[in-house]
Amino acid sequence: MGLERLKQEFSARKKGILEALASGTDASPKGSVDKQIIPVMELLNSHPGAVTTSSCSGRVSAFLEGRKQSSTASISKQEYETGVAAIGGKGGDGRWLFVTHDPLSDDILQDSQDDAVFLKTLFGGIPSEPAVTQLLPEVSSETRYVHFKFEPMILHVLTETLEIANRLLTCAISSSFRESGIVSPLKNPVVAIRTTGLAFDAPIGIYDPERNIIQRLIEPSGLRVLGRLTNDRFRENSRRIDSLYKYLLPAMEAPETSLESKQMRARRKRAEGIDRGRHIATTRESRGDEDGDPLEGGISF
Template identity: 35%
Template sequence: MVQDAFQQKKEHILAEIKSSSLDLSPKGTIDELCFPIMNLINSHMDMVTTSSCSGRLSVFVEGNKVHDKEIKTGGKGEGGKWLFVTHDREQVKSWFEKLEEPVSFQPDYNPGYMDASTRYILYKYEPFILHVKCRDFRSASALFNTAMSCGFRESGIGSNNIVALRVNIKLDVPIGYLNELTSKLVFFVDSKYIELMDHITLGKFTENENKMQELYKKIEAHILKAPLETPKDLDKVETKEERRERKIKEGLLRQKMVRSQDTQN
């Protein structure tokens, strides 16, 4: 029997997941905490996971914000770099000891020295995210609605019926800056403040893991054990008019989901 395009794509992705080759993420491998929910979703015939992150702490130096004498926002590229990244909660309290570059403390800094071009050192906690390619919009909608029902309100459906499962458990705080004159890293917080941030982050890790478990149970109960009803005329070939009406309905549903997300944000 000839496989359809989705099944061929799914088998290719699953082969990559099982491969020992490094992926394109900074870590290079899939986080262990992601495997249970990935395996659950991949057991569904109409879904396959494409990328994931179980949640991580990172300390990041922004890239150059000045381009052609104009100041850009964000500055993630052009010299931006990670000082530290971990997906392991056990490494949170010891991250400062693992820095390869020297950092000086200057808690009595003068904010007047900062401007829009300042390249900040950001202390970031980013929660679980999982992208899932679905066979069709119906299965994508089922996964999206299930995620929304258990608090994953940053989720959405993108092109090609790819669902991004996201939860808002973020932390993004400037703790220092790059001195452009000396190329030195400077913290304008003290060690006690870093201890506080680490304590908050550990709480974020716990909350994130709890939400992952809740999502797992919801998907298992509402999608795997209660599969979508199959229309009796599923094998019937759509007419052009029927396909047009279905696409209109799907488009209106997408717009409704987008408006709902915008309202919640």
């Protein structure tokens, strides 16, 4: 495909995306752009060779897994008709019970606050009770868990050229979004700006569909501890978003060039070295080596 054709396709797609944003159309479950990510989006969209296609500034949620396929070879008629979910997936009636793109308020996290109100909010109104000891040995591949999650910022940016994509990728890695990457480099490249180092996923309950009740694996005081942990992650997530904005400012104003500055190259190489070290540590850990030691905290999912 010729360069001119790619530029025309990019211009048409950018025009449609910006028109949808201006009209308030948003395909996400929330239905609107997260306010914290707006400055970064506006900066990127102001560049003639870039446009944001999807975004999330970060969120904390309680998620109920969907129905899972039976471990037997065949699936039931109900599973076939209503659908099943992969592990942790949203199909088969998997859904968010609670989700927010802002830190949890201090009021809800105070141990002195009413537990019933807290649990009702977290579990989306589904009743809950402490998990009975006899229940735990009965868990299987079909058990539906409730997860408490923190998911950091993720941003996808459509670019006109690979040079612009590389420039954005350098900014992303330099601001600690180290799992960022480029998709479809031979067409209009898409830069996925993301990190898993801040993410975590903790099972906090087991869903009993027959009784429509959640058996809690963690008591309210422990759930509040997890909530405070997500607020710590939110703060670091915000710091990285601010850092990304600062790196993007000069990059978006610079003329197109395939050359990196010495400072930017040094940052990129350092980030790549950290990534390689973390990969080696993870490999050692998975093999049971005692000297495996992750270089960055966080439980990815």
